[in-house]
Amino acid sequence: MATEAHGEAGQAVGMPQLDFSTWPNQIFWLLVTLVVIYFVLSKIALPRIGAVLADRKSTITNDLAAAEELKQKAVAAEKAYNDALANARTEAAKIVAQAKAEIQKDLDAATAKADVEIAAKAAESEKSIAEIRDGAAAAVSEVAKDVAAELVAALGGAADAKTVTAAVTARLKG
Amino acid sequence: MATEEHAGGLQIHPMDQFVVKPLFGDGPIEWYTPTNVTLWMGIAVLAMIALLVLSTRRRAIVPSRGQSVAELFYGFIHKMVEDVAGHEGLKFFPYIMTLFMFVFLSNMLGLIPMSFTTTSHIAVTAVLALLVFLTVTLVGFYRKGIGFLSMFWVSSAPLILRPILAVIELISYFVRPLSHSIRLGGNLMAGHAVIKVFAGFAGAMGVASVVPIAAIAAIYGLELLVAAVQAYVFTILTCVYLRDAVGDAHH
Amino acid sequence: MEGDIAEMGKFIGAGLATMGLGGAGIGVGHIAGNFLAGALRNPSAAPGQMANLFVGIAFAEALGIFSFLIALLLMFAV
Incomplete structure (x- = not known):
């Protein structure tokens, strides 16, 4: 069967690879194919793919650089923020100290003034108290003399004013 | 010619699939006749264009699936050429890419049933291998002049051995296109013939033909591997040979 | 009769030629096995040697393919 088929196809051998009558045909079409593939590849496909790959590489590199830059910016911003915060803190502490000092000064002044007033008032009070006490003491001796004179009179004695006064004064001192 | 008659009634014609036929009519095959060779080479070209040109027409920074595949092929071969043939070899990158795409796509398309x-034809692989051989030889002499011959003079060997080694090196150099072409053609021919032989068994064994059919499935998987590996090997050997021509001789 | 003997010789020759495939099998197995042994000792160096592995296998396999080709030539071409 196969022999006949081969015979019909005009082939002399059983191995088509060694049928040299078809070689020029295959070689011709192979060369055509190779030339076509070579031109399509070297003119269109390979430059395009190479460009795309290079493009992607540069895009990635750029993106990485941009990301790095942004990161630096973020770090700088954070530093600035921290600096500002520290400054504000120092400033606030200064203001607080100043305010405290002022308040202290006012307070001291007010305290001193108040002390003076209090001292004055206290002295005044002392004086009036002394007056009152003196008045009272005088009144007491007066009353004592009167009471003593009355007592002496009541007891039937004649009250010598001088003696009574001396006695009362001595008792009051005693 | 009567071999089949001795094959015990099995109608196995493992070589019929390799017959070159004219596409139109039944006439003799002249060098310009469009044949099934033309058809399948044309399909390989179209597949190459679809794979590498159409898929990349959007030039996207974020690639689509097709573009990723194209970039994968590009990166794979580019890296291979750079690693094996050296930086100088990159000038030949389109040439090597051409060989790889043609061999790879022909191998893969050949696995479609019918x-x-x-690439199972010695005529095709021999031309491919001779192209590589001529390129390497001409580029070697062009770039290094007569110094290209120092490749055969192994300066690290003892002086007495050098002429013998030179003869061996010279023979191995000229055997290169032979082994280069027969490896590719023979591998594919063998694989396809084996599948066809098993297919012939399947036709003759009735119910038990599940066994050869399972074997065909397994061999088909192996053939997929072989198709890819042979394209890879053909390309990497091209790079290895090219290194002799463009690279550092004592590398 | 004479043709039959020639046929017989062809088949015997083709069968003998397939023995070369065993050599290729030994060679490929040797390469792959040694690669694996080396890769297990130094796994970090293994990926860089994949290209050499494939080239070695290709060289070993090519010789097996030659013997297969001789078998085919005997079967179909002689």
């Missing part, structure tokens, strides 16, 4: 495997 298709025709152009």
Whole structure:
């Protein structure tokens, strides 16, 4: 069967690879194919793919650089923020100290003034108290003399004013 | 010619799939006749264009699936050429890419049932291998002049051995296109013939033919591997040979 | 009769030629096995040697393919 088929196809051998009558045909079409593939590849496909790959590489590199830059910016911003915060803190502490000092000064002044007033008032009070006490003491001796004179009179004695006064004064001192 | 008659009634014609036929009519095959060789090489070209040109037409920074595949092929071969043939070899990158794409796509298309495997023909692989051989030889002499011959003079060997080694090196250099072409053609031919032989068994064994059919499935998987590996090997050997021509001789 | 003997010789020759495949099998197995042994000792160096592995296998396999080709030539071409 196969022999006949081969015979019909005009082939002399059983191995088509060694049928040299078809070689020029295959070689011709192979060369055509190779030339076509070579031109399509070297003119269109390979430059395009190479460009795309290079493009992607540069895009990635750029993106990485941009990301790095942004990161630096973020770090700088954070530093600035921290600096500002520290400054504000120092400033606030200064203001607080100043305010405290002022308040202290006012307070001291007010305290001193108040002390003076209090001292004055206290002295005044002392004086009036002394007056009152003196008045009272005088009144007491007066009353004592009167009471003593009355007592002496009541007891039937004649009250010598001088003696009574001396006695009362001595008792009051005693 | 009567071999099949001795095959015990099995109608196995493992070589029929390799017959070159004219596409139109039944006439003799002249060098310009469009044949199934033309058809399948044309399909390989179209597949290459679809794979590498159409898929990348959007030039996206974020690639689509097709573009990723194209970039994968590009990166794979580019890296191979750079690693094996050296930086100088990158000038030949389009050439090597051409060989790889043609061999790879022909191998893969040949695995479609009822298709025709152009790379299983010695005529095709011999031309590919001779192109590589001529390129390497001409580029070697062009770039290094007569110094290219120092490749055969192994300066690290003892002086007495050098002429013998030179003869061996010279023979191995000229055997290169032979082994280069027969490796590719023979591998594909063998694989396809084996599948066809098993297919012939399946036709003759009735119910028990599940066994050869399972074997065909397994061999088909192996053939997919072989198709890819042979394209890879063909390309990397091209790079290895090219290194002799463009690279550092004592590398 | 004479043709039959020639046929027989062809088949015997083709069968003998397939023995070369065993050599290729030994060679490929040797390369792959040694690669694996080396890769297990130094796994970090293994990926860089994949190209050499494939090239070695390709060289070993090519010789097996030659013997297969001779078998085919005997079967179909002689």
